[in-house]
Amino acid sequence: MSVTVATPTFEHHDLALGIGEVRPRISWTITAEPGWTQRAYEIETRRAGIAHESGRIESSEQILVPWADDDLDSRAAATVRVRVWGQDDAVSDWSSPSEVEIGLLHAEDWTAVGIGAGWHEDTEKDNPPPLLRGLFEVDGPVASARLYVTAHGLAEVEINGRRAGDQALLPGWTVYQSRLRVITIDVTELLVDGANAWGAWMGDGWYRGRFGFYEGGTRNLYGDRLGLLAQLEITYADGRRQTVGTDATWRAALGPITLGSLYDGERFDARRHDPAWSTAAYDASGWAPVAMVEFDLATFTTPDGPPVRCTEELRPKTVTALSGGRMLLDFGQNLVGRLRVTVKGEAGHVVRLLHAEVLQDGELYRRPLRGAAAIDEYTLAGLPDGEVWEPRLTIHGFRYVEVDGWEGRAIEDAVVARVYHSDMRRTGWFETSNPLVNRLHDNIVASMRGNFVDVPTDCPQRDERLGWTGDLQVFAPTASFLYDTSGFLASWLKDLEAEQLPDGTVPWYVPVIPGGDMWTPIRPGAVWGDVAVLTPWVLWSRYADKNVLARQYESARRWVDLVERLSGGAHLWNSGFQLGDWLDPAAPPDDPADAKTDRYLVATAYAAWSARHLAQIAEVLGRAGDAEHYAGLAGEIRRAFVEEYVNADGTLTSDAVTAYSLAIAFGLMPDHMVARAGHRLAALVAESGFTIATGFAGVNVVSDALSMTGHTDIAYGLLLEEECPSWLYAVKMGATTIWERWDSMLPDGSINPGEMTSFNHYALGSVADWMHRRVAGIEALEPGYRVVRFRPEPGGGLTWASARHLSPYGEISISWTHEQAVLTVELVVPIGVTGIVYLPGTEPVTIGAGTHRLHAELEETR
Template sequence: MSVTPFAPSIEHHRVPLGIGERNPRLSWSIRSAPKGWVQKSFEIEAVVEGRRRTASVEGSSSTLVEWPFAPLTSSQRALVRVRVQGADENAPGRWSARTVLETGLLDPADWIALPIGPSWHEDPQSDRRPALLRSTFAVTAPIVRARLYITAHGLYRAEINNQRVGDDELAPGWTSYSHRLRVYTYDVTALLREGSNAIGVTLADGWFRGRVGFHGGHSNLYGTQTALLAQVRVDLADGTHIVHGTGPEWSCAPGPIMRTNLLEGESFDARETQNGWSTPGFAESWEPAAPREIDLHTLTAPDGPPVRCVEERSPAAVRSCGGGRFVIDFGQNLVGRLRIEVDGISGHEITIRHAEVLDAEGELYTRPLRGAYSIDRYILDDSGVQQWEPAFTIHGFRYAELSGWPDNLPIDGRVVARVIHTDMARTGWFSSSDEDLNRLHENVVWSMRGNFVDLPTDCPQRDERLGWTGDIQIFAPTAGYLFDCAGLLASWLRDVAAEQQPDGTVPWYVPVIPGGDQWTPPRPGAGWGDAAVIVPAALYAHFGDTDILRRQYPSARAWSDLQARLAGDNHVWDTSYQLGDWLDPSAPPDDPANGMTDPNLVATAYFARSAAILADFEIELDSAERRLLRERANLARKGFRSRYLSAPGTLTSDSQAAYAIAIVFGLFDQDELAIAGDNLARLVRAADYHLTTGFLGTPTLLDALTLGGHIEVAYALLRQRSVPSWLYPVTMGATTIWERWDSMLPDGSVNPGDMTSFNHFAFGSVADWMHRTVAGMAPLSPGWTRIRFRPGYESGLDAASAVHQTPLGRAEISWQRSGTTITATVVVPVGAVGAFEGPKGETTRLTSGTHQMFVDAA
């Protein structure tokens, strides 16, 4: 049998166009192979500028394999394929299909374009009207290849010859602008023609200048002027090329978008549309564009995929309220916006409002949005049937209210919700015989989708929407199960390092914005700042990328050094403001940090946890540094035990969160673990199998019960359906994960707290345990090279399954119960080794391939 790989992937790019790596790493998985087949060697071929190069390498690695050729240069294209050879084969198998990769502009010297912006005066405190910027250029010979390289201070949408460029949204996204500004590359070959061509770009405020953050948002956070930098390169059949970029010959005019803001929404007046404005024959009387400043040294290529519309959803229910007003239920809390198709008289206005929930009268309940108005407006012209969708805003909503809709025009087929988020590949699936658990898992997936819009945010709907470090710190292990989020999080971690303070303080959220005295200037906070250590480690566990560990090590080390200084000679961190086990159910609605667990206990536990993880970073460190880190981890553990153990296995804070965190973080000795587990189980039973944990305690709770010898209590807790529990929101009709356990109260009213989001992924960290323990599949080594399979014998379920697209290929477990017999089907990808574990801990080694296992679970 000839073993053939799939076409190789490049770094963490979904489409490797405009990449920034001069030496891009390659990964591949095997299409099919005999059971137990093992790669012995591989060959890589790259065709660069017509020159074929090959490299033969001995080894079994197929994940993030180093580039074996000369470094690539700017705008260089390579066609890459691989073939592999097994240990018992005399010749390599067939070549894979080719992957085409292409670098972007890698050096500031590659730019001839100059940054520009609108020339008219703009009130820095008002809602600015997005500008149209345009230019023309000639193509003098047949076209071989054409690329557009573009970025902005603000958001852009480009057109060439009246056709939109690309299908991504909210580009170039939100980064730490003073350090990193992404440049996207587009293949525009098909949009150009020999002769005269025109390029036009709409330039909006976006995160750069628009309102972002608390209290209705803050404007002008990164500057008072938007700016555009764009450059077209056209390679011609005669061997020459043309480069055309932004500069003084460009012109500008106000566009038909009257205002647009991520928090407020977008207003569009179709009567202001200038038809054909991005065509070469457009007759203009526009003003010259004005010069702007963009530091070319901040330009960087993306690390992962862009934001896109990934799905459309039709209304699930429509209720007419009379007078052209309708309330639409899309059946799913989602993030995106509406596209409408409407006809009417010129000047007529359609208003769209958004909300996650309805009030008792069936009207949109908008109080949880706080200062995010989330209102879109469209004013018709006289052109007949018109289709419109906002361009530079998104909303978090399940329900939408349309006002001003023509009475004689049906809603069906004319209104759709466009789901928008970073276009990550789905990698993980879960199902079971319990439909409520399945809905819970689906809610986790939807909350991740809604909050992974260019960076990991806390919530997508209200006046906040920030990259909170604590939220992703606890969710990163789950995120790695569900989607290929390595590129997005690798990019965000670069910003974490860029925004880190000189003393090592990691901000509460990244990128940093002014958010009030409570959050600025940044102060060190346990569980939040630990993202600098824990998120890279979680990515390494799922994706096996040592480069992320290596690159983030200085940031992680600076954070750990700060913790050590704050903990002092007694190695107890008790001197800083802390959020503790944020939002535990006992905390008052207006004081979510005031929970039942000592925040200093939590802080010291996290000091020990991060120190231990950092000491085990799989990177080259000299022996003295490694010894220092291990000694620090030991001292932090001793400091925790000295201060917070009142007796063997017993803590000074008698709370679920305290025991759960201490057990999972390894802060009890082995002979104390049973006592600690008994204490935790006692607290869960005393709460009638309800959880009493917040953001930091919840992710560890089920694992702690499992490690402490009480997995039956863990399952009882997971199955709990009254508040507070994971399944309570499911019983209340939730389609995403809530910020509070009781964001909606049992009587259907909304929690009175000022922070009440119906789309937060933090408590969705439970899906990690569902994959690992309920279905029973988890990586034992980074990158899934060794995989543990253990069906959920104690779950009480009739069946469960999980599928994961690992870096090596598809891994799977599916099991069913019949009486006392568990029948499990297990798939081990090529390049991995499986370990199937029985109910008493007995282990069977599995080679790659499909295996059927029969277990007496009596």
């Protein structure tokens, strides 16, 4: 096999168009014979037809290697290719070239000005969103054209009647007062010679729409006027350049959308819609002048991760006729997105689409939506050949849709659910011989997709959908196995730092919105605030990007320093408001924080864990003094924890599953007491009949704590239990996503009466990280999986399991079977990665790139 270098990538971008890194780091994967290793590389950068070669660089690095040319600047484009040398000093062919292009980086790059509707609006209610429209001329053959666009609110741009790009909910949700994304779209193919028109559908979105769970939500979170800023830059075949942008010549009008709300849905009156509105032939003489809208160019930033897109389409699994001519559609999967319908009927006829996650007594059960109406309405234009419609300005969380007013063709052939989420690259898969476990894992994947919609939300359906920091903190390791979250979470962490208070307090959710006395003003809380330290560490361990540690270091340090001050000289964080082990199944529905585990034990345990990780971050960054200081602090907190919460017999003052799980997993027990703590944890789990007894603070560590203390069999019992509360209880009840509560649906099929009852919350799915590492047996030992540990731990009656992960170096996979007391393991290791294999009863084996097959005799046969 010859050595092949894959097309290189830049930073964490799948498509490096309109990025902001002027010296983008480069990564590549390699295909070669087993045993081949990289000795050196060379990078060729071609800009404006001129090639620059780095020359041979002696290095085995292939992930995020430094840019090897002069800095790029606004609009600059380059193609890059790579070749490598092996230990035999033979050189590979050049890789295929990869393209990178920078967006607009400076305020002086902009000649366009912000615009919006010129008429008066009542800012205390929903207003029909405007259409904005402009004209320009194209004079000659076009070589390329770039649209740079951002908005106060949402914008979907059309040029000559065709949509520009495929991004949804543009420009996404960031802390707008600090960071407003500018999106770059290649629109070369949309232009025509001569007269051209362009325009934008506008929407309230997060910017000014009703949003939030407190007192019906808050309007005008960031401003009360919608605005569009768009600049089109055309490069002609003869080298000329032309720039046009939003300006005072644009016109505005009310369009067919009479309501566009993320919570309440979209209303579209097709009688008011002319599809030619964004073409040059359309007569816009009746449109009104636009008004100028000011944008703060200093807040402009480029995207770090992928946009929200439609990634899948689902047809109804069943259609049920209801009373009054209504139709009930079941898509067989709880999802996030919206419907596309093909309808035919008389002008003025209205079709209503009502969304919900669950049924009760055969009807939609919409109480869990709380204040989110989640209703879309389409008023037909009466076109003789039928009409196709999909909302633009809303998304919903749903499995079921009630359709009222349907006319025309068979509904099962005329409706499709379109799934939307941030279009991250899938990187992780897992499967076993147990179908229920596989369904559980599928549910975890589905919940992640539904809640990774520009920010990592808690739930996608009700009047909330916020970036809860604790939820993400416990789920980040799982998320970063399943998908490439590097850019997505790096962006959100920037927003977290922007919202962090000067004293170090991390908000409960990011971006911050009003939440009443309980959630705002912002106050510190363990588990949630620790995301500032622990999630950057996850990104470092999974993607080997030291930059994210450097960028987030001050944010992490300020959090740990704050907790140290709050803990005082005793190093016990035992005062103030804490959520503790949120949603412990023993907690009453009206008080989810009333857990079995002392909330201050949870807070102190997390204080030690974050201090320990901050010391490790400081060490990676070469901050020796800080590393020593925070390692010492972690030791002091550990000693205080032992004195306060550990009894002389190795039990804890909180004799509860989460307490033992945290103490063991976080390394807080004295060495001679770890085994006793593990036995007590195992006993508590067994005494409960293997039902779960943890909330958000313990769910991601309980299985590991059991495995760490030799009780993997008990961890399997916990995983495979089917009675409520348990992971498989929800599966047996028909769940297709992870629930917020262990008993969001009660055994009799009724819905939990608690106010917070979501059927799509990923936090309790954080057990998948243990499944990947312990059941299948893939774990990163060095950042970016440069060294990977293969350590399958068969149990639970499983006869086989497999997992694969697309690491920065390429695909890593494991597949094991357990037959007649013999464990057979097949492994795949990519170039650049070293594997260490731990099989029962054998010494560790180090393996290199290639495919490997190993066997081990299981203990019970000896």
